[in-house]
Amino acid sequence: MSTTLLPEDLPLDAHTRTRSAQTKRYGFFPGCVAKESCKELFNSTMLLADKLGIELIELTAASCCGASVVNDVNRDVARVLNARTYAQAEALGLDDVITICSTCTGHMRAANKELRESEARMDHANAILGKFGAKYQGTVTVRHLLWLLIDDIGLDNLRSMVVHPLNGLKVAPFYGCHIIRPESVNGWESARNPHSLEDVIEAIGGEAVDYAGKTRCCGFHIQLEKDNVATDMVGQNMRMAKERGAEAVITPCPLCHLALDGYQADSAARWGRTDLPTFHLPQLVAFALGVPPDKLGLNKHLIDPRDVLVDRDLIA
Amino acid sequence: MAKITLDIFRFDEATDAVPHRDAVVVDVPETTTVLDALETAKAEIDGSISFRRSCRSAICGSCSMNINGITGLACKTPCNTVMDEKGVVVVDPMPNFQPMKDLVVHMDPFWDKYSRLKPYLQPADADSTHERERRVSPEDMKKLVDVANCIMCATCYALCPVVSVDPAFAGPAAIAYAYRFIEDVRDGQRKERIAQISEDYLWLCAHCYACSYCPKHVDPHDRIIDVKRASIKDRVLMNERGPRHALVVSKTIKQTGMLAETEVIQGTIGRFNVRGLLKVAPLGLRMAAKGKMPPPFVKPIPKVDEVRTIFEALEVPVS
C-alpha cells in the first residue's frame, strides 16, 4: 500500500493518466477510411466527443499509419511514418493520441513500441525526421476511443449520460484483430476473452451477444486477393452471431465495418441470410447519448441499421 | 486434490455417424495438465478415450487440441488455468481438421503443405563437388533459430481463419518453414521456393495474428511478412494481386500521404482487367447508391513532401 496522502478529490487513477488526458484534450488520428468511404464514422465521433465533453484535436498533417500493408514492402517505413505523426502530436503539446480504427490502433502501437524500446530505432527514425526539422521524443501513447470511454470517461459515468438506452437491443461485439492481437502490442485487455465492447454495450442499455466470432478476423485485408475468401469469413462470423440471437453488430474498426456491412449480401448464398446491420462504435454510443439519429449517417450503410432501431421502438 | 470434469468430444469415424460427448470426473491436483488429466481418465475410467501424445513436455507437438474453446498443447495447459467455477474442462479436437477418433484428427492436409515445400536443403552445387562443409555465420543462423523451434503441432493452422474457409491456403506453419529455407544461405532454390509458396497463397494471409498463439514463439505471422518482402525484393511473380496490392498501397501513401482506396482497388485488380473489376462492381454500385464511395482522387495531406522524404530515405519500393 502506498503511504502517500492524496488529495481527496483526486481520482485514484489520476497518476496513471497522461498530461493531455487530464485536460481532456486529445490528439486525434482518424485514419484514412474515416476520411474516405466511412465519413459517417468521422462525423459521429466528433458529435460523440461533444457529448462527452472532450476535445479531439485532429492531427491534420498526419499520414496513413501504414495499414499493415506497407510492412509487406519495407520493414522500416511504417515505423518512421508514425514517428512523424507522433512528432506532430508532441509539437501540439498532445501526448495522448486517440484512434477510431482497430487496424490503426494495432499498427500505430506496434510502431511506437518499436521506437520506445530501442534507442537505435528511435535515432534511425529521428535522423530521417531531422531532414525536415522534426523530432519524436517518445512521449506519445496511442489508444483507441473504446479504451478512452472506459479509462477516462468511466462506465458508470457513461451510463449516467445515457438518454436513449438501447432497450435491450441484442448487439454482437466485433473487435477487429488489431485492437486485441498481438497481446504484446495491445495488451489493454485479454485478447482471448476481451469484454470492453460488451461493457460499453451494456452501459448504453443493450444486451451483449457472446459468440465465437467476436475475436475472429473479417478478412478485409484479403478481399481483393482471392474471390470469396473474405466473403466466407464474414459469412461464418455473422452466422455465429445470428445464431446467438444478435440483432445488430458493433465494431470499433471501419475496415471491419466495410467488410461486414458490404459482404453479408454475398455471403448469404453459402452461409444463409444474416443481414445484421453493423454500427460503428461511436455511432451507437452517440445515439444513446442523445445525438439525433439523422446526424449519424445511418443511411450510408448498405444494411440499413434504422430498421432494428424502429423494431425496438428506439426511433420512429 | 480437486474433482475435475473432462467434457470430452467422442467420435469414431469407423463406427459413428455423429459425435457425442462424455463427461468423465477425475480426482487430480488442480495444477495437473489437461494431458495428465486425460491420461488419468484413460487409465482409471475409460481406456477407449483417444488422443495423441508422446513427450508430455511441449516438444513433440502431438497433443494440440481445443481446450475450453482455445487451441493449444494439452501438456502445456494446467487445468486450473482453463477450468470454470465448477471445475469443468471442455476438450475438443483441433478445429480446421477432420476428426478421426475422439481428439485424434487427420493431419494429412497439414503435412501435405510441408511436403510441397521440399523441406530439406537444396544447395546450388552437389555435396560431392563441394570441398568443405557449408559454413553459416552466427548472424545468418540467428534469423533461422526461432523458426527452427517449430514443433509442427499445428496449433497455428487450427487457429487460422483463412484455412477454415479456404483449405488451399498453405497456412502459417508451412509459410514460416518456407522462410527457414528461403533465408538459409546454404540453399540454392530461393526464387523457386518463393514462387512455390506464393502459389500456395502466401498473399492470402489476412494479417489477423491468430497464429501469434504459437506455443513455441515461432511468430509465423512475422515470418510471413518476411517472405512477402523477399518476394518483392527478388521480384518473384510480381504480376499477382498480392504484390501489386502492397506496391500500390505504398505508392498512394507516397503520393498523397493517405491510402487512396479507389486507386488501390484499381491497381490491385488491374485497370484493364475488366472481368476482375466487374466482380467488385456490384459492391461498388451498392456503395455508390448509398453515397459511400471513396473519392476517385485523394487530396495530398499537408506537408506531403515529408512523407516522400521518408520513402526516399528508406528506398521503399512503389512499383
Ligand code: SF4
Ligand atoms: S487503418 Fe488504414 S487506411 Fe487507416 S490510417 Fe490506418 S492504415 Fe490508413
Ligand code: SF4
Ligand atoms: S478483423 Fe479484419 S479488418 Fe478488422 S482489424 Fe482484423 S484484419 Fe483488420
Ligand code: SF4
Ligand atoms: S509455428 Fe508454432 S503453432 Fe505452428 S506448428 Fe509450429 S510450433 Fe506449432
Ligand code: SF4
Ligand atoms: S496471421 Fe495469417 S497465417 Fe496467421 S492465422 Fe491469421 S491469416 Fe492465418
Ligand code: FES
Ligand atoms: S505431448 Fe508432446 S507436445 Fe504435448
